[in-house]
Amino acid sequence: MLTLYDHPLSGNCHKVRLLLSMLGRPYESVFVDVPNGANRQDWFSSVNALEQIPVLKDADYVVRDSQAILLYLAQRYGPAWAGSNAFEAGEIAQWLSFSANEIGNSLQPARVYYLLGEEIDIDLAQRKGMRVLEQLDRHLESREWLACGRPTIADLACFPYVGLCREGRLPLDDFASVLAWIGRITALSGYVAMSGLPGAATRR
Amino acid sequence: MLTLYDHPLSGNCHKVRLLLSMLGRPYESVFVDVPNGANRQDWFSSVNALEQIPVLKDADYVVRDSQAILLYLAQRYGPAWAGSNAFEAGEIAQWLSFSANEIGNSLQPARVYYLLGEEIDIDLAQRKGMRVLEQLDRHLESREWLACGRPTIADLACFPYVGLCREGRLPLDDFASVLAWIGRITALSGYVAMSGLPGAATRR
Numbered sequence: 001m002l003t004l005y006d007h008p009l010s011g012n013c014h015k016v017r018l019l020l021s022m023l024g025r026p027y028e029s030v031f032v033d034v035p036n037g038a039n040r041q042d043w044f045s046s047v048n049a050l051e052q053i054p055v056l057k058d059a060d061y062v063v064r065d066s067q068a069i070l071l072y073l074a075q076r077y078g079p080a081w082a083g084s085n086a087f088e089a090g091e092i093a094q095w096l097s098f099s100a101n102e103i104g105n106s107l108q109p110a111r112v113y114y115l116l117g118e119e120i121d122i123d124l125a126q127r128k129g130m131r132v133l134e135q136l137d138r139h140l141e142s143r144e145w146l147a148c149g150r151p152t153i154a155d156l157a158c159f160p161y162v163g164l165c166r167e168g169r170l171p172l173d174d175f176a177s178v179l180a181w182i183g184r185i186t187a188l189s190g191y192v193a194m195s196g197l198p199g200a201a202t203r204r
Numbered sequence: 205m206l207t208l209y210d211h212p213l214s215g216n217c218h219k220v221r222l223l224l225s226m227l228g229r230p231y232e233s234v235f236v237d238v239p240n241g242a243n244r245q246d247w248f249s250s251v252n253a254l255e256q257i258p259v260l261k262d263a264d265y266v267v268r269d270s271q272a273i274l275l276y277l278a279q280r281y282g283p284a285w286a287g288s289n290a291f292e293a294g295e296i297a298q299w300l301s302f303s304a305n306e307i308g309n310s311l312q313p314a315r316v317y318y319l320l321g322e323e324i325d326i327d328l329a330q331r332k333g334m335r336v337l338e339q340l341d342r343h344l345e346s347r348e349w350l351a352c353g354r355p356t357i358a359d360l361a362c363f364p365y366v367g368l369c370r371e372g373r374l375p376l377d378d379f380a381s382v383l384a385w386i387g388r389i390t391a392l393s394g395y396v397a398m399s400g401l402p403g404a405a406t407r408r
Contacts, residue, residue: 063294065298065301065302068297071290071293098254100305138253
């Protein structure tokens, strides 16, 4: 049985929810109330010493970090989502790092700033966010998917915080190739929404 | 023939130099004068639109990002350095993200602040850096290597900026388990130094 330590508003958790759904794997979701500090409580820091979500448990195996979870799940349960050789693995890994670093330092904190009021340099995050959107848009001008000519965990790793970037007051609608890519992702079999992403019920 | 777009003071490039040396693969180093903006010149942005080093070329194949390069090289030329199944791949990938995100937002910018005078929030980078060192030290208290019970690209991805962290005025000597791990890495066959790391010629 798979267990996901999870929060409904976390884009990092949503990467994993997307792949699990697309792979048709059932899982148990354990709510971790991160905005109220549950991730710093003993019960959770014994699960992940880094005190971050998501964490995935698969029987005895525990893996933290959304990118690592995607790689594990793809290699174990859906090899077409991962690379099938060194060339593809390297190509995909570039975008996993892009998600962890470039997106994780721009679109993601900009959203948290407006959503949770976290104190950050919002101007810097938004400037970096514009650069991320420009880079993705240019890359996607001539491609349907980020890597390997097919949907992979590269797309799922980058998608949530890009799709949610309006919540960080970034002008997503200015980036036509990114919008078209988002449209292709939402059309994939097993796509699930979250609040703020296409297909979500309107927020009350 | 392998070509590495490279700078002698870049810890990210050094991750790749270490693995290439440990694998016994010769390569050509192309100097990219990043501190003087060469990475933003057309000749280089056509190699990597993200304008970052390192970039590796292997015949027609081009891969950017130090973590992705490590994964490509290991899978292609030294499989023992990568994961041999989904469990190991996930375990290693956790530390590749730790390098891209946690280390890349703490030890790395703290060093650049003192080395190149880049304007950043140095207090924040150093606070995060202390946390990184504490987390690594706790993890390594009971382990020789970061993942899989053997040296892997997880160690090489994290090592350079940890080994260089005194240049960011972090108290490396307070972390005995990290120091012991550094000692084990420098004892690996094929280890090469860079300025600021063990084994380097004293700086003039």
